[in-house]
Amino acid sequence: MPELPEVETIVRQLRARGVEGREIRSVQINWLRTVEPLSAAAFSRQLRETVIEQISRTGKWILFHLSSGKTIMIHLRMSGSFSTEKGSHDRVVLQLSDGLTLYYRDTRKFGRWKLVDDPQQILGKLGPDALTRQFTLNYFSEAMLRRHRMIKPLLLDQSIVAGLGNIYVDEALWESKLNPERRSDSLSKDELAVLFKAIKHVLRIGVKNRGTSLGDGKTNYRDVEGESGGYRVKVKAYGRAGQPCSRCKNALEKIIVAQRGTTICPVCQQHSSQD
DNA sequence: GAAGACCTGCTA
DNA sequence: TAGCAGGTCTTC
Numbered sequence A: 001m002p003e004l005p006e007v008e009t010i011v012r013q014l015r016a017r018g019v020e021g022r023e024i025r026s027v028q029i030n031w032l033r034t035v036e037p038l039s040a041a042a043f044s045r046q047l048r049e050t051v052i053e054q055i056s057r058t059g060k061w062i063l064f065h066l067s068s069g070k071t072i073m074i075h076l077r078m079s080g081s082f083s084t085e086k087g088s089h090d091r092v093v094l095q096l097s098d099g100l101t102l103y104y105r106d107t108r109k110f111g112r113w114k115l116v117d118d119p120q121q122i123l124g125k126l127g128p129d130a131l132t133r134q135f136t137l138n139y140f141s142e143a144m145l146r147r148h149r150m151i152k153p154l155l156l157d158q159s160i161v162a163g164l165g166n167i168y169v170d171e172a173l174w175e176s177k178l179n180p181e182r183r184s185d186s187l188s189k190d191e192l193a194v195l196f197k198a199i200k201h202v203l204r205i206g207v208k209n210r211g212t213s214l215g216d217g218k219t220n221y222r223d224v225e226g227e228s229g230g231y232r233v234k235v236k237a238y239g240r241a242g243q244p245c246s247r248c249k250n251a252l253e254k255i256i257v258a259q260r261g262t263t264i265c266p267v268c269q270q271h272s273s274q275d
Numbered sequence B: 001g002a003a004g005a006c007c008t009g010c011t012a
Numbered sequence C: 001t002a003g004c005a006g007g008t009c010t011t012c
Helices: A004-016 A040-047 A137-145 A151-156 A166-176 A189-208
Strands: A022-029 A051-058 A061-066 A071-075 A080-083 A090-096 A101-106 A112-116 A253-257 A260-264
Touching: A004 A051, A004 A061, A004 A080, A004 A189, A022 A040, A040 A112, A137 A151, A137 A189, A151 A166, A151 A260, A166 A189, A166 A260
Parallel strands: none
Antiparallel strands: A022 A051, A022 A090, A051 A061, A061 A071, A071 A112, A080 A101, A090 A101, A253 A260
16 A cells, blocks of 8 residues: 555654654564564564664665664555554554554554664665655666566566555556556657656655545555545546546546556557557 | 465445 | 455465
C-alpha cells in the first residue's frame, strides 16, 4: 500500500509525535515473522534500553537509528501503519519513555522489521530515491534507454528508482500520456523528460497532501493520526476505471500490465508509432 | 516474463 | 464465494 509519499508522511508524523529521542522500554511482538533476522526474544532484547535517536526514510524503507549503532529497517509492504493508540492488528508494540506507546499495525502481515548493523546492506540494492537530487534526468534516461522493457514494470523496480508503487506510476504515466507497455528504449528524449518531471511532480503533490488512500476500510492507508491521505481527490487514473478521463473525457480503462492492475486513458495513452 | 508465495478483509 | 488489493521475493 504505502509508496514514497505515504511513507514520508508517516516519518514526519513519527517525528512530530516525539518518537525521536525516546528510549525503548519494552517490546512486544505479536506476529513472530514480522521481525528478522532474529527470534522475537533476541530482537526484543537488542532493542530494549536503546534510544531511537533519529528516524529517516529511503524509498519505501523507514529507518530507526538506534543509540546502539544498530538500525531498525521497517518496510510497510501492503498494509503496515503506525499509531499511538491500540488497534486490532498490532503486530509490534514499543513502550517508549515518558509514557508513549507506538503500535505497528499490519493487517496482512507482509511488513517486515529488520535489525541491521549496516543499512547499506539493503539500501545499496536500491536505485536513487525518487525525490532526491541523486535521481536526475540523465540517470533516468540512461537507465530507461539501456533496457528493453515495458516502462511500467521498470518504474516499479526499486533497483532502478526507489519509492514508486502502483498508484504513483499510473498517475505519472497518465500525466505523461504514455502507454505503460511502451518499451523503455523507445522513448524519445522529450518523452523521457516529460515522464521524469511527472514522476517528481506526482510524488511531491502526494507528499504535500499526506499521501493517498482509497476507500474507507481498515485495510487502507492511514497515517499516524489515523487519517486517510488527501491525495485521493487528486488521483487522475488509479482506481478510476470507467470514469471519464479528466483531460479528454473518454472512459478510463483497467488493464493488466506485468501482473499489476493498471488504469489508463485508452485515448491519451496510446502506443506511439514506435515500439 | 510469468506464476506462486506471503496474508487478511472488502466488494461484487 | 471468487476475485481483488497500494509490495516484494522466490522459482520457474
